Amino acid sequence: MIRFHTDHYFHIGSAHYTSGKPCQDYSLSSASDDVACAIVSDGCSTGRHTDVGSRVLALSTMQAIRDHVKASSGVLNTAVVSITSRQQQIISTSRLILGLDWMDMLATCGYVYLTQSGGFIHVQGDGVVALKYRDGHIKMSRYLWADNTPFYPSYGYDSLSNFVKAHGGDLDALRLSRTTILTRLDGTIAESEDKEFTLREGLNGVLIKLSLEELKRLEFIAVFSDGVTQVDNVDWKDAVINLLSFKSLEGEFAKRRMIRGIQEYRKIGKGPVDDIAYAVVRIEDIQDGERENER
Amino acid sequence: MPRMMTDDSMTVGKVGTGVQAFQFSGARIERLGVTEYTLVTIAVDVTGSTKGFADELRKSLITAVESCKKSPRSANLLLRVILFSGSLDGGIEEIHGFKPLSEVDTNSYPQLNPEGITPLFDAAFSAVGATNAYAKTLMYKEFNANGIVFVITDGDDNVSRSTVAMVKREMERGARGEEIESLIGVVVGINAAAFRYKLEEFAKGTGMQYIDVGEATKGKLAKLAQFVSQSVSSQSQALGTGGPSQNIAPTI
Secondary structure (H helix, E strand, C coil): CEEEEEEEEEECCHHHHHHCCCCCEEEEEEECCCEEEEEEEEECCCCCCHHHHHHHHHHHHHHHHHHHHHHHCCCCCCHHHHHHHHHHHHHHHHHHHHCCCHHHHCEEEEEEEEECCEEEEEEECCEEEEEEECCCCEEEEEEEEHHHCCCCHHHHCCCHHHHHHHCCCCCCCEEEEEEEEEECCCCCEEEEEEEEEEHHHHHCCEEEEEEHHHHHHEEEEEEECHHHHCECCCCHHHHHHHHCCCCCCCCCHHHHHHHHHHHHHHHHCCCECCCEEEEEEEEEECCHHHHHHHC | CCECCCCCCEEEEEECCHHHCEEEEEECHHHCCCCEEEEEEEEEECCHHHHHHHHHHHHHHHHHHHHHHCCCCHHHEEEEEEEECCCCHHHEEEEEEEEEHHHCCHHHCCCCCCCCCCCHHHHHHHHHHHHHHHHHHHHHCCCEEEEEEEEEECCCCCCCCCCHHHHHHHHHHHHHCCCCCCEEEEEEEECCHHHHHHHHHHHHHHCCEEEEEECCCHHHHHHHHHHHHHHHHHHHHCCCCCCCCCCCCCCC
């Protein structure tokens, strides 16, 4: 059996703070005995009220996950389609009810969905995904769209063709890149791999499947907004390693880590320049007997 | 060493050395869940001279604790309550160590049984030192922490092994902000008119504040409870600002 624990945190970057703009990143997480999810959303800086849009998107994704779990007990093989489709419905309805413009909804979304039989990470846009294994090494992947023009899930209904045009109109063009780094226990890089995705692949969001066997080898899974790559005087890989170095694990473990991390970053620079958010699932592999004893 | 009352959910620490050492207990860090805590210590004088108002003093203590439970910051408070008297083993008895308010059962607080003379400096040293030591552990584990200590007494020290300088050193550790974000120490004099000068001098010499409650009447003790809970709330709200709360009332 696996036990899930989750936490999340988001923080305004110095650029938005000094210019009087709101934090446009948002994160959410939730865990039950059977399912865990962790969500980050990053509103577009040049959009309109994307601070609201990122929240609506994260909340819509959370509700889509709840609806999937309720309708199908969280079954894994239909989860991506079910969650994405419901997410689109809720975004669309919420936007109308709240009287929001489509420009308000320009936000990326990255979420982790885990069950007792495996799970996946779905990257809709850009950001960083990190897997920290029980033996201490970390595999992290940074997703970056060409021309800093990421895909936003809210394009799903009305604006997809404009987005495709903005990327040159060729669905087979390589427009999304991923840099994957595998670190050793001392934080040095053991392996590095670059991969590119076509525009067509990027529109569906990148899916990283996680088998039950892999989940049992993992201690933490985190999704970050791209703010983690813009901490003043800190390499993004070091920021990821640092923000996954939890000193205590109960309750608000991710909040404590990022609050302290930001305090440390501000001693060597401006701290996060862009808004920063992460959502983390901690995976505890427990024996059945242990679980029974706790009941 | 003072008497300790702990269970598996608590861990034991020590402040001072040799005959000037005091133990304290606190909730195991791995049980704590939020991002920041205010460490609250209430040290209550149970020497012989408090006999006449011991029941009201206990009620005041319970009222203060129950008021703290109703604070919007209650989830961010860890409370330690100690009694002090020369008649107690080591001069200090811990009713309970630093623990979440949700786990504090004031019904289990013992009836006060005043006797003995006054180890005031020991009480202050144990209270302030334990706050610093436990805060240091919390800060290391990435919790933010500040503290507030109340030493409620009706008389001057006449039996301590600790010194004014020791208490001062601990208060200065708190002021430096390295191991704890900020620390407020309050000496509360009750029925202490005869010792007011001495207590003020002690507070001044240690970096604590002195508050005089006046006569130990029902009304004054009720106000004392209110003062404690308001000061706790105020100090807890100051967490994260880098400094102590600025509005501890100068009088009760």
